[in-house]
Amino acid sequence: MDIELADPATDFRSGFACLVGRPNAGKSTLTNALVGTKVAITSGRPQTTRHAIRGIINRPDAQLILVDTPGLHRPRTLLGQRLNDVVRTTLSEVDVIGFCMPADEPLGRGDRFIADELGRMAGRTPVVAILTKVDAVGDPDRVGARLLEVSGLGDFADIVPVSAVSSFQVGTLADVLVSRLPEGPRLYPDGELTDEPEQVMVAELIRExxxxxxxxxxxxxxxxxxxxxxxxxxxxxxxxxLDVHVNVYVERPSQKAIVIGAGGSRLRDVGTRARTQIEALLGTPIYLDLHVKVAKDWQRDPKQLRRLGF
Structure with missing residues (x-):
């Protein structure tokens, strides 16, 4: 009997997957769990992510570039509009979309808003529904009920419940996303985990x-x-x-006082927390020089948004 060997040149898959969802749906935590290291900052605050962060998953059979996006929402500021533009541009460029919905919250208007957006892309890009934070629910019956809710929200290529905290089905989700990628060569050097510039990652760690x-x-x-x-x-x-000079911008003098804290105590705490992570990222000791400045109403000012990188 002849055995046909797999051809790595044709069986290898590579491509881009985008995680989308309303703010605080667990996208960044899931991105970090899939990549296996921290590439995106996390916070309990909605709209923590402000850029499309790429994390690279290297496997023997595939290279999956995972794009974590800002939460898609109804914007109230020019910044919000530009963050939504980042999401929509990313959605149009990837091979598969992961639509994240938290298991510990009921489906809401934000989820339906995104489902409608994705519905307009029907037939162009497969969408995998991801029920995140299942560890926060505990009761399997409640998880099952949430999965039924999700299934009624759209025509999904697959539905996967996961927990980034406990690693439940994280590997399964990676398999599902990889299965939707086209065949092709590695797009980044093997072992690379992100293509984010160091300065961007340093700024994000300080903001976190x-x-x-x-x-x-x-x-x-x-x-x-x-x-x-x-x-x-x-x-x-x-x-x-390494001397790292950083400006932290807020919109009002009262906010500047909050960030600095009494006698500079809060800013020192921010520096201490950030320095540890930055040194781990860069692999070298740093001197972190932090300054807080006021850029009045920068979220609504096109010139200031450009200056701040949005």
Whole structure:
């Protein structure tokens, strides 16, 4: 009997998958779980993600580039409109879409809004419904009821319940997404986990630290820009130090006072939390120089949005 061997040149799959969902649906946490390391910042605050973050999943049979997007929502500001534009542009460019809906919350207007958006793409890009955060529900009957709800929301290529926290079915979801990719070669070098520039990732880690414990109205007003990252001169080769100069922008002087805290205590805490993660990312000690500045109503100002990278 002749045995036909698999041809790696034709059996290998590669392509892009986009995770979409309303704000705080668990997209970034799931992205990190699928990639196996932290490439997207996470927070309990809605609309934490502001860029399309690419995480790269390398497998013997495939390379899946996972794009975590901002939450699709009804925008109230120019920033919100531009974040939605990021999502819609990404949706039009990927090979498969993962539509994330949290298991611990009922389907809402935001989910139906996104389902309608995806319905307009019917036939062009397969959509996999992903029921996230099933660990937060516990009761299998409740999970089953939520899956039935989800199935009635659209014509999905597949429906997968997952938990990024407990790793439940994360591997299964990766298999489902990979199965929808076209055959093709690796698009990134093997072992690469993200194509995000270091300065963007550093800015995101600082924003993640700054989001902890702030008032409800403040998260959307925070923007972080890394002005420069330069090696400290005249340091011994075995004791390098990277100077990282960063501006944190808010919209009002009252918000600046909140971020800085009494006697600068809160800003120091932000710096301490962020520095640990940045040093792990860059693999070198850093000196983190943080400044808080006011950019009045930047979320609604086209010129300031461009200056801040949106």
């Amino acid at each position: 630290a700054a989001l902890e414990g702030v008032r409800d109205e403040l998260p959307h007003s925070l923007a972080v820009v890394v002005e420069e990252m330069i090696p400290r001169e005249n340091r011994p080769e075995d004791r390098p130090l």
